[in-house]
Amino acid sequence: MSSLKGRTVIITGASSGIGEETARLLASRSANIVIGARRVERLEALASKIQQDGGSVTVQRLDVTALEEMQEIIKLAQSRYGQVDAIVNNAGVMPLSPLEALKIEEWNRMIDVNIRGVLHGIAAGLPVMKEQGFGQFVNVASIGAYEVSPTATVYSATKYAVRAITDGLRQETAGQNIRATLISPGVTESELADSITHKETIDFMKEYRRIALPAAAIARSIAYAIEQPTDVDVNEVVIRPLV
Numbered sequence: 584m585s586s587l588k589g590r591t592v593i594i595t596g597a598s599s600g601i602g603e604e605t606a607r608l609l610a611s612r613s614a615n616i617v618i619g620a621r622r623v624e625r626l627e628a629l630a631s632k633i634q635q636d637g638g639s640v641t642v643q644r645l646d647v648t649a650l651e652e653m654q655e656i657i658k659l660a661q662s663r664y665g666q667v668d669a670i671v672n673n674a675g676v677m678p679l680s681p682l683e684a685l686k687i688e689e690w691n692r693m694i695d696v697n698i699r700g701v702l703h704g705i706a707a708g709l710p711v712m713k714e715q716g717f718g719q720f721v722n723v724a725s726i727g728a729y730e731v732s733p734t735a736t737v738y739s740a741t742k743y744a745v746r747a748i749t750d751g752l753r754q755e756t757a758g759q760n761i762r763a764t765l766i767s768p769g770v771t772e773s774e775l776a777d778s779i780t781h782k783e784t785i786d787f788m789k790e791y792r793r794i795a796l797p798a799a800a801i802a803r804s805i806a807y808a809i810e811q812p813t814d815v816d817v818n819e820v821v822i823r824p825l826v
């Protein structure tokens with residue numbers, strides 16, 4: 584029997600890409616899934632498919648930049664399923680551009696979603712996990728959390744931050760039965776690059792994305808980290824396409 588059976592997992596950014604595939608996979612392994620994102624119609628379509636296949640899923644509109652919306656989705660998971668076993672802080676945006684293009688609104692959006700969104704997940708989830716005496720944060724970073732490349736300076740900065748936050752969280756929750764996992768994908772098929780507005784970067788990414796991994800490959804690593812026995816804390820997983 585899968586050790587995901589009956590575990591309750593909240594997934595942010597589940598309306599496409601990695602979050603969507605993670606929801607499908609965890610539901611197929613009998614976890615209770617609570618999915619959030621801003622495009623509710625996409626979540627509803629995903630939920631009907633999961634339910635048709637016999638899975639257990641709850642949908643909630645979620646903007647991770649609003650702390651109270653993270654608190655709401657956690658409350659919903661608790662009231663529906665009684666506990667929160669894991670929160671997958673997956674929502675992210677990546678409007679890449681060179682610094683000199685001065686796309687300041689895009690920098691701020693990356694900081695708001697990629698850093699504040701993860702912090703909101705922790706702020707809303709940590710008190711609940713401490714109270715129930717167990718839990719797990721799975722934070723989705725990137726290979727950009729380990730290396731910077733041109734046009735990805737601000738994006739990488741946000742992912743370095745997610746890596747630092749996850750490591751600090753692991754250290755600060757030692758002895759509390761709370762696990763902290765960092766998942767760092769390389770290029771993966773998704774809608775992530777659609778938010779790029781800088782023309783030359785769009786052209787470059789078209790070429791780069793030819794080697795992309797399927798989002799299901801990242802979903803498998805997230806499932807792996809969650810389904811371990813609860814005394815096993817998978818700290819970091821880095822996944823790149825084989826080239």
Ligand code: NDP
Binds near residue numbers: 600621675772773
């Ligand atoms: P997608 O663009 O396909 O998915 C991103 C998800 O984030 C969407 O569901 C989107 O939903 C959600 N999202 C964006 N802004 C918000 C917000 N304010 N509140 C709630 N949800 C939000 O891309 P991926 O699946 O690739 O991205 C998932 C994660 O993986 C991101 O953190 C990304 O940085 C990371 N990653 C991706 C890589 C890749 O090559 N694809 C490589 C490395 C890391 P909605 O718009 O409906 O709110």
